[in-house]
Amino acid sequence: MSSRPFRSDVNFVVRIGGEAGDGVISCGELFAQAAARTEYHVFTYITYPSEIRGGFSMVQIRIRDWTIYSMGSRVDYLVVFNQESYDKTISGLREGGMVIYDPDTVTPEPSETTRFFAVPLTQLARESGISGPGKNVVALGALGHLFDIDPVALKKLIRDRFLHKGDAVVERNIKAMEAGYEAGKACGWQQRFRLKADPDAKASYMMLSGNEAVALGAIAAGCRFVAGYPITPATPIFETLCRLMPKVGGKAVQMEDEIASISAIVGAAFAGEKVLTPTSGPGLQLMGEQINLASMLELPVVIVNVQRGGPSTGLPTKTEQSDLKFAIYGTAGESPRVVLAPSTVEDCFYQTIRAFNIAEIFQVPVVVLTDQSIGYRKATVRIPDFERFHFMPFHDLIEDNPVIPNPQHIDVVSRLEPTSEELVDYKRFRITDSGISPISRPGTPGGQYLATGLEHTEKGHPDYTPENHQAMTAKRFRKIEVLSNLLEKNPREYYGSPEARIGIIGWGSTEGAIREARYLAEQEGVLVRHLHPKIVLPMADRRIRYFLAELKHVIVVEENYTGQFAHFIRARFGIRPIEVHKCQGLPITPREILAAILNVARISDEQSITRL
């Protein structure tokens, strides 16, 4: 990452709120798309109720002239379609912020620090002859004027989006957008940043959601078999893969439930394919037994768990980082597995590739933990450069290490297969130094073997003798130890000043918010070091101890109630971190983290509590 200072001229947040069914999300997406075609970076955050219609729905778009790390802390521009969304979101507006509201449905409270502009969204939509929601397109037009977006570009976006509904619908929506644009002009506001389309400005960027990035990563990694069951908020991964798998010669099957889904991918992995199933918390729980089976059969499977608010049905459409303990410990008996946690939309792509590489090399189930906020977030990301991809059957682990992600050289690895010598008296589960034993592909003569969930010998035959169970358990876990040792060679995953005595540890989607909080703290004169492991199981113990060693205070930030990662850190490294939790179904903001950092800095000055 670049050390460019945290300063930006264009850096603002637009929030659009309304009732689900008002087209809030599509208004936000269209606006974000228009902005993404400019020279600026875009980052969206979406929250919606689990009902298709009714309930509060919101989309937030941040636009900046430099990489965006989080959704931001305060809202600069608020667009509200109804009273509920006004009531629920007005507190997030910064002082001096602007509100655009529909006078037919919203009565704002007068405020001296807020500028209000009434745009008759409902009325203009009706006048354009749109049946059903149309307010969103009117609002898009108004925003278009405010940010000086070329109306031609807006028309093109509307045409692309509504074309499948016919020309008449396209024309009515364009009319509504133009009405909104004129209404914006009539407001007499000063036009903000010019979001003029510049096709060349960002030719090397594209806009993706975290869920799409996972799907693309899977395809790039060579995944050609997907089985799944729809579950919010993981469904878009499955939908994307259902659409793309046939294009790349792969297969996607919708199964009857999560147990069947993971069973099917275990079967397909046994058959020789690279496989994936996307799910969310409740689905992951159902998959528990089959994940153990994959561990026992030493089959490479990738499970992507897009976390949502829990427990039980919980908050299906909200974000939370609360499946970590289940991903790590959710196992009857001791079954080795690997858990990854991508931290940005772009990282979702690369960590998914890494998940497949680890699964294939070590023949283990790999759980990728993302969450609703990163899954639904859309961000401008660098287009992956496939020239830097290297496809290989299997890599010598010592010579060159594909577990280390290197943007200049992305390896795509497939499982180790037996040589013809090894097929003579083939031992599928041969005990080796690394724990890795060659896996034969069905159809290979002489490669037949028994893969049983019972404890087994090197040949795969059932065997419950004491020595065998100990030896085979050690073999399976040795693979994780080898991986852990390789991780020690990873490029550093922490940032910030070596002088800092306050450390902050996070995992998953909070990386951007923590990074911004660190910059903000630095502006206040407080130095912070930030560690953000992408692989949360196993961890590179020595590197983390090194990170912890010189710190006086460690803060662990996570979006859950009980501090799951903090417990893990505490148990593993014997320290007592200060825990910062947010359990509201919403992403933590940089300012919330900053408050925690400044509190700790104050305590640190007073020489009290928490010693390492």
Place this chain on the structure above:
Amino acid sequence: MSRASQDYKSAVKPIWCPGCGNYGAMKALTQAFLDLDIAPESIAMVSGIGCSGRMSHFFNTYSLHGTHGRAVPTALGVKAARPDLTVLAVGGDGDGLSIGGGHISHAARKNTNITYLLLDNRIYGLTKGQASPTTDFGHKTKTSPFGVDEPPMDALPAFIVYDATFVARSSTVHVAELTELLKAGILHKGFSILHILTPCVTYPVFDARTLKATLQPLPEDHDRKDKMAAIVRGYSTNPVFTGIFFQTEKPTLEERLEGQAQPFAPERSGDELDMLRKVLYDFA
């Protein structure tokens, strides 16, 4: 290349009790493989948990002995990924009618081209004699000390209602008949399910002699396309009919998946990187 039954046998010794009906199923399956001349390495056998779930241990095939009740969706995954393999799922009445019962209707609906052997001994044998969904009404077991107070499940008519494209019943007491039905099931294009009655000698609910007395092949004029007749005969308890009750042809899951990918074949003609770039344009 001519093969011998030995070629299909693994080095694992069967754990079944002497006299167990499952030996008959093993013999019939071996003979079916021999008769159809299927190479052992092109067979994938997925089995569930229970005495019958051990079947895959004893064959020199690509064998997967997985979890309780999940043999069918697991086998579906194998077949969908590798249509070139001959894929079988094997399980008992607990596996296929109790814990994994929900999967059968979906495998049938998807019409995945696998053959499912449901070995029904009407008891949980491996766990030493508890009631299964097909244990006779009134039969006393350790979990039904006052006699089973629920009626046994009529599985076969249900399979016909599920629209499985091949539904047959046989038993391990008539190995020759079972062999022929297994061959027909393996050759059938689509989901073939064989309900195989197999007596347990250690926790008997029924024995070979009484079974033989009640079994009777379907009448010669039985029309396999007549679903209603198949259901009526499927319910019959005296005699208990054996043979192919219902058979029809529908596109298989594997054919449909192939059909989805086929139109894009020209786009995949370039190299891997080209294909990936094209996928990216999908998002740009």
